[in-house]
Structure formats: structure tokens, C-alpha cells
Amino acid sequence: MKINKADGTLKIDDLDPVATFKDVSGVYIHSKFVDEYSSAFKSTSKEYRVTIGLEIKTEQHIPLFKLISDHAKPSKEMNEVQRFLESTIQKGK
Numbered sequence: 001m002k003i004n005k006a007d008g009t010l011k012i013d014d015l016d017p018v019a020t021f022k023d024v025s026g027v028y029i030h031s032k033f034v035d036e037y038s039s040a041f042k043s044t045s046k047e048y049r050v051t052i053g054l055e056i057k058t059e060q061h062i063p064l065f066k067l068i069s070d071h072a073k074p075s076k077e078m079n080e081v082q083r084f085l086e087s088t089i090q091k092g093k
Contacts (some may be wrong), residue, residue, distance in 0.1 A: 008092045010054070012064070019056055021092040026055040027085045031072045048072050052082055075090055 002011040004033065008021040028051075035047040053063040064085075069075065074082075 003088055005092055006089070018062055019054060021089045022057075023056050024054050024089050025057045027062065027082050028053055028055050029074050029078060029091070031069070031074060033072065042058045045078075046070065046072075050074050052076055052078065052085070054085075 004011070010018050010021075010024075013017050027083065030051045030053075031048050032051075033046065036045050037047060038045060048069045049069045050065075050069050051063045053061055054064040057060045057063060065081065067079075
């Protein structure tokens with residue numbers, strides 16, 4: 001993902017701009033239970049898919065990051081990525 005503050009656009013994988021900062025209504029983080037497993041080394045046996053993405057004013061959701069976690073609640077680092085994206089986009093509007 002590339003954030004171009006100069007022209008206020010976001011790109012994924014060198015494609016055309018996915019969105020301009022003005023098109024983004026928010027940055028979402030969503031956690032979804034996907035599986036259970038057995039492990040003697042982990043404190044939990046659940047697996048969650050955490051997605052961080054953009055909410056576009058046309059009510060479209062564009063996933064940016066898909067991560068696997070042992071907990072339903074996003075980690076501190078995942079929340080920091082969300083806050084960074086929100087802050088960068090808001091400052092560029």
C-alpha cells in the first residue's frame with residue numbers, strides 16, 4: 001500500500017489510485033472467528049481473522065490488511081495501524 005500525501009491518494013499494489021482521502025469516510029477494524037485448534041504452546045485455541053480497511057463514502061469496504069490472531073480483540077499494534085491511517089487521511093483532507 002502506498003499513501004501519497006501530496007495528491008491525497010491511496011494505492012494498493014501499484015494499481016490506479018484506490019481512493020482519494022476525500023472519498024474515505026473512515027478506517028475500520030473487524031475481527032471474525034474462523035477456526036479452533038489444539039495447541040500445548042498457546043493460551044487460546046481460537047483463531048480470528050482481523051481485517052483493517054477503508055470505508056468509502058459509497059458504502060464500499062476496501063480491505064487493506066488481513067491478519068490472523070489468537071484473540072477476538074485487536075492487538076495494540078493493530079489498533080495503532082488503524083489510528084495511523086485515520087490520522088494520515090484526516091490530516092490530508
